[in-house]
Amino acid sequence: MIKIAVDAMGGDYAPKEQIEGAMKAVKDISDIEITLYGDENIIKSYLTDDTNIHIVHTDSVIDMGEKDPIRAIRSNRNSSMAKSLSSVRAKENDAVVSSGATQALIAGAHILVGRMKQFKRTAIAPVLPTTDRGQFILLDSGANLEIKPEFMVQQAYFASIYAQEVLGIAQPKVGLINIGTEEGKGRTLDQEAAALFKANKHINFIGNVEPKSILNPPADVMISDGFTANIVMKTIEGTAKGMSTMLKQELSRGVFGKLGLLLSIKNLKRLKKRMAPDEIGGAMIYGLKGVVIKAQGASKANGFYNGIKQAAHVVRQDVIGKVTAIIETEAKQDAQ
């Protein structure tokens, strides 16, 4: 059985949606069991079926609006987030899923799960929808604001293996997020990263990709430093929100418009759903000794269920073992 720790208390709709997501997961996925970390009394009031679900009581929570989330996770080892992370290092669980505060989760994962040997900089990598085909990985979405290009290479290995094993893409293409497609474009960092990617046999590098095609990119993995990729993610979110507002404003103009809007309402909801947190998979933290999945803060039961499913899949496919094998081979070659 794959054992998954769930931080039941983190997220905008915790613990209700987290618990519902967990109950759905154990029903649908036969090889998992779940341990919920959080306030036992509160959890019990929502847990209507405890088949394959355990509870570990914790008496505090890392607040979503925490001003200093890194300090909070450091000083609060008895929180649901800290306890669930620690359970992975203690081998009590194979993976953690949390929709708690991102920066606290990244910092907590570093301290309590630990970094993979030889992996220099952890990254956080959400999986986003495309318009015309499956999904793509956007990294690093905010773990390392400033980074050396050689560390991006390790992150690209991880993303490639993830895309292969979890998203089922045979030869995942890697694209560097840049302001132009020509070789040599971008900052010094981008030029150096592109050269390293190009020369590396483990990476199927297709070159620079402009975010003009961000919702239908020619690559399965879109990579940049943590500042840039986070800005890309937030600009996608902002533009999608802005376009929805404009759409509503325009569609409700005039009699034909209003009638059309009425008829289209079901389809428009489907559009909204495609861009909603529940449909967008959780983000994995790359470079740890264990599997840590960050489900979106606004996840409802279905989104959280998807996060659990994703975590189980990553464990089942031994993504961490496969990445470790490449990193260690590389390290040996470098040492020679």
Place this chain on the structure above:
Amino acid sequence: MIKIAVDAMGGDYAPKEQIEGAMKAVKDISDIEITLYGDENIIKSYLTDDTNIHIVHTDSVIDMGEKDPIRAIRSNRNSSMAKSLSSVRAKENDAVVSSGATQALIAGAHILVGRMKQFKRTAIAPVLPTTDRGQFILLDSGANLEIKPEFMVQQAYFASIYAQEVLGIAQPKVGLINIGTEEGKGRTLDQEAAALFKANKHINFIGNVEPKSILNPPADVMISDGFTANIVMKTIEGTAKGMSTMLKQELSRGVFGKLGLLLSIKNLKRLKKRMAPDEIGGAMIYGLKGVVIKAQGASKANGFYNGIKQAAHVVRQDVIGKVTAIIETEAKQDAQ
């Protein structure tokens, strides 16, 4: 009369749309006259009314698909772009409008118009639509990929004066594009820039702004380095395109959906128009001795007309004179 040089040959639909835009401009705006730079014979075949329009013949063009646009403008001083830029330095014209290749125009403007004294790094600043109020300035959208924070301060002065004089905003708010709103967020560059903006009496700084609100930002000027702001601009473009695709895909599903789509088609066209190059104003190059406006490459007559109108307005309001006054006062204070 305000004299405007028009690069008639640059742009996806040149020279037809450029010439039509120019004819419309001299009709609508009473205090301007225009000189078209380009192939005289070709221009004459489109120019149906030459009231207040002159032609200067040039026999070459900087190609839009030019692989090395900077070299092209350097080596081709007889191109329509180079000649129109030179005419500003020679005081034959007050402003240039071109929808030619951006990098060529920036490089050409540097060489042929010249940088404003004391202004360290030129920037390019498009004006974008918001969902709920007027417009906002996004800078630097690609001139300086790597920059010192003190040079961003000068760009913020320019944008503030532009917003005041051209967009008519009384006390323009400046926001730093960042991955979080809290003080101290971001890279070293962002932290330093934020501190400088905050301490500066010429800048109405509202702090860090996440691009989650990019189409309805709380600031009138959204600023970052040239790499980041260019990535933001291209991500807006990519997301808008992707959302339109998804919208079409979803709206055309089912009988009600198709019927709704049919009724909504006029309104959807209006939405498309709101995000189209013709509606989005031209981008001004900040920090030059003259007024240089880059109209979008895909501009049609109306978009190009807007660029000319914008150029005239910048000249009329003496934006460059006002920025120069601030920069020189600052330079004197620094010297003391």
